[in-house]
Amino acid sequence: xxxxxxxxxxxxxxxxxxxxxxxxxxxxxxxxxxxxxxxxxxxxxxxxxxxxxxxxxxxxxxxxxxxxxxxxxxxxxxxxxxxxxxxxxxxxxxxxxxxxxxxxxxxxxxxxxxxxxxxxxxxxxxxxxxxxxxxxxxxxxxxxxxxxxxxxxxxxxxxxxxxxxxxxxxxxxxxxxxxxxxxxxxxxxxxxxxxxxxxxxxxxxxxxxxxxxxxxxxxxxxxxxxxxxxxxxxxxxxxxxxxxxxxxxxxxxxxxxxxxxxxxxxxxxxxxxxxxxxxxxxxxxxxxxxxxxxxxxxxxxxxxxxxxxxxxxxxxxxxxxxxxxxxxxxxxxxxxxxxxxxxxxxxxxxxxxxxxxxxxxxxxxxxxxxxxxxxxxxxxxxxxxxxxxxxxxxxxxxxxxxxxxxxxxxxxxxxxxxxxxxxxxxxxxxx
Numbered sequence: 001x002x003x004x005x006x007x008x009x010x011x012x013x014x015x016x017x018x019x020x021x022x023x024x025x026x027x028x029x030x031x032x033x034x035x036x037x038x039x040x041x042x043x044x045x046x047x048x049x050x051x052x053x054x055x056x057x058x059x060x061x062x063x064x065x066x067x068x069x070x071x072x073x074x075x076x077x078x079x080x081x082x083x084x085x086x087x088x089x090x091x092x093x094x095x096x097x098x099x100x101x102x103x104x105x106x107x108x109x110x111x112x113x114x115x116x117x118x119x120x121x122x123x124x125x126x127x128x129x130x131x132x133x134x135x136x137x138x139x140x141x142x143x144x145x146x147x148x149x150x151x152x153x154x155x156x157x158x159x160x161x162x163x164x165x166x167x168x169x170x171x172x173x174x175x176x177x178x179x180x181x182x183x184x185x186x187x188x189x190x191x192x193x194x195x196x197x198x199x200x201x202x203x204x205x206x207x208x209x210x211x212x213x214x215x216x217x218x219x220x221x222x223x224x225x226x227x228x229x230x231x232x233x234x235x236x237x238x239x240x241x242x243x244x245x246x247x248x249x250x251x252x253x254x255x256x257x258x259x260x261x262x263x264x265x266x267x268x269x270x271x272x273x274x275x276x277x278x279x280x281x282x283x284x285x286x287x288x289x290x291x292x293x294x295x296x297x298x299x300x301x302x303x304x305x306x307x308x309x310x311x312x313x314x315x316x317x318x319x320x321x322x323x324x325x326x327x328x329x330x331x332x333x334x335x336x337x338x339x340x341x342x343x344x345x346x347x348x349x350x351x352x353x354x355x356x357x358x359x360x361x362x363x364x365x366x367x368x369x370x371x372x373x374x375x376x377x378x379x380x381x382x383x384x385x386x387x388x389x390x391x392x393x394x395x396x397x398x399x400x401x402x403x404x405x406x407x408x409x410x411x412x413x414x415x416x417x418x419x420x421x422x423x424x425x426x427x428x429x430x431x
Contacts, residue, residue, distance in 0.1 A: 020218055021227070024208040025375060028077075028201055034378055035276035037077060038386065042273050044072045045387050048086035052395060052425040059400040062247060063420040066240035073383055074235035078228060079181070080200035178225040201231050231376075238299045238414055239380045243387055244421040246293040248407075249344050251397045251423065256346060259285055261428075264392045279385050286388055288346035290381070294366040296344055299415050301329030303368055328365050329415075337363035398424045 027033070048069040052060060068085035075083040156164035185202050205227065209219040219227075250257050263285045267274065274282065303326045307318050318324065333341040337359045338348060348355045367374035374380075391397075399405075400422035408418035 022375065024205060028204055029375055029378055031276065034382055038273065038276060040076050041073055041383050041386050044069060044086060045390050049390060049394065050088055051086065059402060060423050060425050061420055062423045063240065063244040063417055066243045067236060070236040070239040074232055078201040078231045080203060178229050179221065182225050182228060202228050235376055239383060241299045241414065241416060242294055243384050244417065245297045246290060246388060247397045247423060248421050249293050249296060250289065251399055253344055256289060257396060260289055261392055264389055270393050274386065274389060279382060283385060285346065286385055288349040290384060291349040292344060292346040295332040295364060297415065298329035298332050298366060301415055302327055331363050334363065394428060395425045396428060398426065400424055
């Protein structure tokens, strides 16, 4: 599925196909629609936070919790389904009657079971496998000696335990599951009255496909599956990494934490949920902390583009179809634009500050740049800010003694913590 998504979807689509896809998707990210997602996002955030309540100062595998939260949020937005990953485990109800047979439903139907199994496999692929350019030996060798990649891969597919074999197995399972989920949603949409149809990602794409002959030709079943999974993948791993980064970094910097807590507390009663306008105007320091965290740990350290025609860049002539790699992670550590880049200093993003005013506008591009800038950036920022506000109203966080120092990372298409972020959550207000 990861390979299929890279081949088929909006990230790698080109020219008119890319324009058509982006025009279909962009309506989901209009400000009015994002504002309407706040109650759903807040509900998932509050549920995730209940996993911290019983721990006292016990260790929390926060990066795992953040991934579950981000997957639940994007699952609601993409599929219109609650995956329930952040629901606190409860004792199973007593079962009366004959034992259930393997694969027997509890009454929720095949769609619920299919979605649940898919998400388990998605979490496995995200946390346990490196499903990217460095995920298998054949890919690594192929980048150096392309002629050897195919024969080496065929050999490794026969070796039990080889990454190539496991990735192929997981890819096949994800493809079959996603195809089934999309088929279920197509059937459910056809049965539902017009007034009851949702406006989640998949529903919007299906509506566009049904309303236009050109869209029907573009949005084949394979394309629908890959496009939906790309949306889920892009909206979960990156958001979880960034949220974990903020808590990790703030826990290291008491002055930043104190200033952040003052801003959060000044907003009002703990049960007051920020509106979209509040998020834009009432939390300037939270915004600076978020930006500085994204600069410090750039989730997408490399971005690739392919030239559609010959182009001259600063005297270098690049032929058509040349791959160009940009390094936002390197730009974010350039002392010309970020003095003392090794320091975590959110005030460097203060709009009234001299450093921000002097900085080149393209020095900080965590979501990319130009027409292909990440279409979900506002969605992600809204979710992260809501999460930070809710969490810091109730808790402060400290590094667990088992948290390694210095941090180790996995470098792939996106950055990840090699061993996760382990924190202690400390309740701020004792009852």
